[in-house]
Amino acid sequence: MTDSCGRTIDYMRVSITDRCNLRCRYCMPEDLAFIPHEEILRYEEIQRICALAAELGVSTVKITGGEPLVRPGCVELIRSLKALPGIRRVTLTTNGVLLSQHLPALAELGLDGVNISLDTLDRGLYRAITGRDELHRVLGAVFQALDAGLKVKLNCVPQQAVGERGLLELAALAVRHPVDVRFIEMMPIGRGRDFTPVTGGALLRMLEGAWPDLMPSIEKRGSGPARYFTSPALKGSFGIIDAVSHSFCAQCNRVRLTSEGYLKLCLCHGDGVDLRGLLRSGGTDGQLRQAMETAILRKPRQHTFGGTTGPGELRAMSQIGG
Ligand code: SAM
Numbered sequence: 001m002t003d004s005c006g007r008t009i010d011y012m013r014v015s016i017t018d019r020c021n022l023r024c025r026y027c028m029p030e031d032l033a034f035i036p037h038e039e040i041l042r043y044e045e046i047q048r049i050c051a052l053a054a055e056l057g058v059s060t061v062k063i064t065g066g067e068p069l070v071r072p073g074c075v076e077l078i079r080s081l082k083a084l085p086g087i088r089r090v091t092l093t094t095n096g097v098l099l100s101q102h103l104p105a106l107a108e109l110g111l112d113g114v115n116i117s118l119d120t121l122d123r124g125l126y127r128a129i130t131g132r133d134e135l136h137r138v139l140g141a142v143f144q145a146l147d148a149g150l151k152v153k154l155n156c157v158p159q160q161a162v163g164e165r166g167l168l169e170l171a172a173l174a175v176r177h178p179v180d181v182r183f184i185e186m187m188p189i190g191r192g193r194d195f196t197p198v199t200g201g202a203l204l205r206m207l208e209g210a211w212p213d214l215m216p217s218i219e220k221r222g223s224g225p226a227r228y229f230t231s232p233a234l235k236g237s238f239g240i241i242d243a244v245s246h247s248f249c250a251q252c253n254r255v256r257l258t259s260e261g262y263l264k265l266c267l268c269h270g271d272g273v274d275l276r277g278l279l280r281s282g283g284t285d286g287q288l289r290q291a292m293e294t295a296i297l298r299k300p301r302q303h304t305f306g307g308t309t310g311p312g313e314l315r316a317m318s319q320i321g322g
């Protein structure tokens with residue numbers, strides 16, 4: 001469907017849990033209280049909302065969390081969403097810790113792509129950033145996912161502590177592997193507010209310094225806001241998602257469903273609609289569709305990350321799904 005700013009909304013990020021097996025310092029405080037299980041949408045509730053979203057024109061669903069693979073049955077949920085009429089692409093974003101064991105099933109069911117979060121190739125720094133010593137498992141999963149023929153994107157939130165050398169080392173994975181290495185500016189959401197972001201502009205200058213023949217890619221990849229860059233030296237590509245310093249709100253195509261069933265209209269703003277309440281009070285498909293439609297029509301025109309008011313969203317990123 002089209003929102004009141006004329007933007008086509010065809011992409012929904014679906015968070016299936018607020019729990020996680022890592023504690024990334026900019027995302028999830030160690031002492032964060034979890035949402036009680038009974039307040040988390042059941043899989044059949046998620047399927048119903050996705051089916052209705054598809055009727056409204058959503059064709060791509062991204063499964064996220066918390067860490068989606070800590071919730072039992074995640075792979076079967078993905079399989080069921082792939083079968084919904086109107087849903088053309090289902091992808092997954094994961095920290096990669098539990099990915100290896102699920103790769104055969106994910107490849108077999110035709111997962112349309114996997115984003116793996118990875119901020120550094122340095123074991124000590126990885127442990128400092130994520131609170132856990134899991135780099136070896138994540139890297140193993142990256143290479144196994146590539147071997148399994150999946151489309152793999154690496155998502156890095158660049159941090160000053162990693163430094164230019166560390167960021168370029170990570171980028172260099174795209175030299176030898178057909179992987180998109182994407183750099184996502186730190187957003188002032190939750191603990192992200194405590195960090196000074198490495199901007200997309202600074203990142204691009206670093207990448208151009210190391211790969212002088214880098215050029216913007218004209219090929220469209222996925223449905224996201226990343227700007228991609230290629231070079232003859234790369235098997236993969238680089239992506240920059242500079243949501244804070246470079247607004248792309250005019251092209252925004254997405255809404256988000258939190259694990260407790262709140263349809264969120266913009267990453268930066270708290271506004272949305274409680275679909276769980278409607279679902280569990282016996283709402284009909286027509287009422288649910290109407291609630292979604294009415295909410296999408298009031299999707300905010302733009303984020304206020306850089307403004308004096310800052311983001312209106314008070315949830316942690318692990319409760320939103322990125
Ligand atoms: N656990 C999964 C993962 O790490 O990919 C999925 C959920 S996680 C919230 C999704 C993405 O949000 C990750 O790539 C993470 O790095 C990113 N993220 C978390 N907090 C952020 C922040 N403050 N600014 C920008 N990205 C953030």
Ligand code: SF4
Pocket residue numbers: 020021022023024027028065066067095117317318
């Ligand atoms: Fe967990 Fe992903 Fe947040 Fe890290 S970024 S704490 S892996 S939800």
